[in-house]
Amino acid sequence: MAQPNDLLAVLVDADNVPPAKIGAVLTEVARFGTTSVKRVYGDWTAQNLSGWKKAASEHVIQPMQQFANTKGKNATDSALIIDAMDLLYTGRFHGFCIVSSDSDFTRLASRIRETGVTVYGFGERKTPESFRNACDQFTYLDVLEEPAAESKPPASAPVVTAKLRSDAKLVAGLRTSVTTASGEDGWAVLSTVGQLMRKQQPDFDSRNWGYAKLSELVGATELFIVETRPVGGHRVRVKQKNGD
Template sequence: MNGNHAEGDMRVAVLVDCDNVSPDILEHALRIAAQFGRVVMRRGYGNHTTLANRWQDALVRQAFTPCLQYQYAAGKNTSDIALALDTLEAHFDDKADAFCLVTSDSDFAYLCRKLRERGAMVFIVGEAKTPDALRNASDNFFEWVREEETSNDKSDTTPKRTEPSKPPVKLRPRFVVEAVSLMASNTSDGKVSMGALGNYLRRTDPAFSPKNYGHSGLLDMIKTYDLLVANQEPGGHWTVMLAGREEKVAAG
């Protein structure tokens, strides 16, 4: 990856495995990609059956370049090979700094590993069915959840009683404490910046998100731990340390 581009100012290539995912995922993938930088490449790969109807409409609407691949033999997925080759070519030609692969196909795990070995950032936007092999091969994994379709069954006209919504259960996984303990052991004051902690947790688990554990964000999550203490520093940024460590720091 070109070292002159920081996260948020990177050139992002979005490549979609249209044979593997639904067109409904496309807008979500573009919103994810926009967090990392400017989308400079938009391509969708599929066979003549896939790139018709709904996918055709979605690709045209979102200004994607359709990459039609014919199957030269039954059972052969030429779309996957074309996507992989175009991705590597874009990296070698320095056309992009980060690659957003929209797929749930674990066959792309090796492509992710090769890109990362060469310094590129890779993130996956996929469905819940995405295997761990692909999730863990990326820098970040973003799961797309299909919105529940409204039922068209009008035969049941019985009014349903609305149940009061329950607040989400807030979980406190142990690995967060272990991460702070590990990172704090390398600092003189025992403090770990919230940003560095978040980056570490996502590196160890690309699918990590505080929302998966019922929290609005990492700071909200840290504040629920008895074993951790969050502090706002004079500069306005937040740090976290192990409980009990702050007394030792104050005592000098």
């Protein structure tokens, strides 16, 4: 489990991430540890990256210049990968946050994880499954909200019970995870269920269905009983056919 003092490296692919989202990404990253390195890669002579200049300055992210020397070849990706490996070899970091929607970083994520270091991915819904699954945890940018937008409504309305139940992948994953994590009494610690879901589906996040908390998502399916304990958070078990 991530600790507040875990050192993290945040590496951003400017070509594949909108600058308006970086503040929300960094807020999310703060949940996992302390950001020691923040770098954003791109060809800053390109007009399409002009918005990143202000964002990088505001969030104190070091811009890494990489000229597009050959058309059709992504030199930016190569620069990010080389820097990531250099940072990995220092042995200083507990986790790497790769912010991109590009499948070119699939092997990088796999290689970092081979050393036992955690990889957090962030990207748009279009991000290929290969990159999402190569990360320990992958978060979609559209479920993140800017820190100043606390009073705004959720990014998406909560999915209703009927649609949740029709999501076979979600229901099967939750049932399997609850069963695996449960004790002889049938109850499972909800946080453990969430961890098991992440291992099966790195992009699993209750916010994908419009729910801020896992307990809210699980309860909304009406297939499980969720209880709040005085100590130890929530616990959950599969609801029996008689409703008990």
